[in-house]
Structure formats: C-alpha cells, structure tokens
Amino acid sequence: MRYSTYKSIHEHGQSLPAKSSISYVKSHSLHQMTHGALIKMLITISVFIAGCGVVFTVSAGDEPVLLNQKVVVTSGDTLWSIAVEHKPEQMDTRIYVEALKATNRLQQGTIQSGQVLVLPQFQR
Structure with missing residues (x-):
C-alpha cells in the first residue's frame, strides 16, 4: 500500500506518506524531550538563585554566616x-x-x- 487512508488529527485532512510521518514523530519526540530538559534546567536555575538570595539575605553584608548557636527566649527578652x-x-x-x-x-x-532562636554567627 503506497498511501495511507489514515488522516491525522494534526494535519487537518492531509495525509502524509509513511516516511514523513515517521520523521514527524521523531522530530516531535525530540522537541518534547528538549522542552522537558529546558523546563528542568530552568527549575534548577531558579532554585539555585533563590538559595543564593537566602544566603545573601541572612549574611546581611559581606561576612558569611555560621548557624550553630541557639538561645532560649526568657521573659523580658527582645x-x-x-x-x-x-x-x-x-x-x-x-x-x-x-x-x-x-x-x-x-x-x-x-x-x-x-x-x-538560632543565632547568626558572623566570622571575624
């Protein structure tokens, strides 16, 4: 059978020879994989940037913060x-x-x- 009578819902009534249907499926699959990888990469970059933002906010300057000491609030503490x-x-x-x-x-x-409360400890 040289031509197919199957009509694709994506082609609006145009039937494609078997070779072009296969190449369409391959390129479409590659596009979906690339799209998924791009989304994963953007999510990873967003999480990294958000993490850096938190570190810079906590550091309140150029000094790195070490989170290792705690204090229990007593009556009258501010x-x-x-x-x-x-x-x-x-x-x-x-x-x-x-x-x-x-x-x-x-x-x-x-x-x-x-x-x-966790006390931010700044290196000197």
Whole structure:
C-alpha cells in the first residue's frame, strides 16, 4: 500500500506518506524531550538563585554566616536585647536584629518566652 487512508488529527485532512510521518514523530519526540530538559534546567536555575538570595539575605553584608548557636527566649527578652548581647562588637545592632529575623524566619519583631532562636554567627 503506497498511501495511507489514515488522516491525522494534526494535519487537518492531509495525509502524509509513511516516511514523513515517521520523521514527524521523531522530530516531535525530540522537541518534547528538549522542552522537558529546558523546563528542568530552568527549575534548577531558579532554585539555585533563590538559595543564593537566602544566603545573601541572612549574611546581611559581606561576612558569611555560621548557624550553630541557639538561645532560649526568657521573659523580658527582645530581639534588640538578644542582638546587643550576641552581636560582634563592630556590628550595628540593627543589622544583627535583621539577621536574627531572617535566620529565624520571623515576619515581625515579636518573640515569646520559651521560643528557641538560632543565632547568626558572623566570622571575624
């Protein structure tokens, strides 16, 4: 049989010889694989950029952050008092308060007694 009577829904009534149908399927499959790989690559790049953004936000400057110490909030503690007690000498207290909020994912500056906070430790 030289020509097929099968009509593809994609060709709107045009029938293709067997060779071109096979090449169409191959190129269409390659296009789908390329499209899938492109989406995976874009997702990977987006996650990487978002991760870098978090690192830069937490660092609050050029100094890297080490997340290794914790403090338990007691009655009367504020972010400011914790920052004054634990920040490096030369650092502005406001920067350390913002680093505390970012490290602990606090939307506002309120903390409660008994809450455990991770302290950002800046290398000197």
